[in-house]
Amino acid sequence: MRIVIDTDTKRLTLEEAGGQRSEMDLYTPESFAALSRQWIRVGWAQRYSYGFTWLGRPVIQLPEDLVRTQEVIWRTRPDVIVETGVAHGGSLILYASLLELIGQGRVVGVDIDIRPHNRAAIDSHPLAQRIQLIQGSSTDPATVAQVIEAIPPGSRVMVLLDSNHTKEHVRAELEAYAPLVTPGCYLVATDGIMSDLHDVPGGHADWTWDHATAAAAEFASAQADFALEDPARPFQEGAIEQAVTYWPGGWLRRR
Numbered sequence: 383m384r385i386v387i388d389t390d391t392k393r394l395t396l397e398e399a400g401g402q403r404s405e406m407d408l409y410t411p412e413s414f415a416a417l418s419r420q421w422i423r424v425g426w427a428q429r430y431s432y433g434f435t436w437l438g439r440p441v442i443q444l445p446e447d448l449v450r451t452q453e454v455i456w457r458t459r460p461d462v463i464v465e466t467g468v469a470h471g472g473s474l475i476l477y478a479s480l481l482e483l484i485g486q487g488r489v490v491g492v493d494i495d496i497r498p499h500n501r502a503a504i505d506s507h508p509l510a511q512r513i514q515l516i517q518g519s520s521t522d523p524a525t526v527a528q529v530i531e532a533i534p535p536g537s538r539v540m541v542l543l544d545s546n547h548t549k550e551h552v553r554a555e556l557e558a559y560a561p562l563v564t565p566g567c568y569l570v571a572t573d574g575i576m577s578d579l580h581d582v583p584g585g586h587a588d589w590t591w592d593h594a595t596a597a598a599a600e601f602a603s604a605q606a607d608f609a610l611e612d613p614a615r616p617f618q619e620g621a622i623e624q625a626v627t628y629w630p631g632g633w634l635r636r637r
């Protein structure tokens with residue numbers, strides 16, 4: 383695709399390889415969406431999301447996704463937040479910091495490989511008492527059993543899936559973790575943006591079909607009690623409705 387940004391005429395032109403051409407006013411939501419799509423693609427290739435921390439721990443996410451997650455946690459008030467995919471622990475610390483403010487709740491983090499330095503940093507963090515780590519593959523029944531054991535009966539539960547992002551793995555995680563999610567709370571299949579990254583440096587050709595968004599769509603069409611639904615925005619006085627996200631089609635609300 384060829385993109386022409388003309389700040390003199392205030393027009394944006396998109397020319398597809400097949401010859402299709404569209405032109406629009408530069409200062410519009412439509413133009414913002416087209417430019418954001420390329421911003422996401424260039425940023426992913428440059429590891430933009432590998433540059434942030436939360437209360438001292440690296441968190442590998444796009445900041446807009448973190449803000450939306452914060453909005454959901456503040457509104458839905460889960461007692462337990464389960465996340466598969468811990469890495470450096472920054473996302474667990476973020477959830478724990480919100481639960482600390484709310485005054486209750488625990489975070490359960492699952493990872494197939496919790497590196498000793500990451501475990502030590504999480505265990506010595508001021509919010510450590512709100513976090514439980516479980517090492518194992520997220521789809522291993524023994525791991526899922528440990529997660530279930532970590533959830534007190536009657537808890538409101540939210541789950542985020544951020545481990546291995548292949549369609550097959552996420553589909554299996556959705557089956558394993560969906561029953562834990564409380565009605566009104568969310569099950570989130572992160573990083574489906576891979577579908578639009580197959581042709582950028584570092585991407586893979588099979589990401590056109592092999593991604594979390596496809597797993598979430600398939601799961602939602604088979605499960606009447608889950609709705610594929612971006613969370614409502616508690617504040618919206620701007621013109622941009624569409625999220626700038628790594629998690630397109632990833633939010634499943636339990637009805």
Ligand SMILES: C[S@@+](CC[C@H](N)C(=O)[O-])C[C@H]1O[C@@H](n2cnc3c(N)ncnc32)[C@H](O)[C@@H]1O
Pocket residue numbers: 440441442443465466467468469470471472473492493494495518519520521544545546
């Ligand atoms: C994208 S990182 C998680 C980022 C983290 N949630 C954050 O926001 O900073 C993915 C993690 O998933 C873990 N992982 C990969 N395959 C897994 C599996 N089958 N089960 C559990 N964890 C897995 C990796 O070890 C890695 O730490």
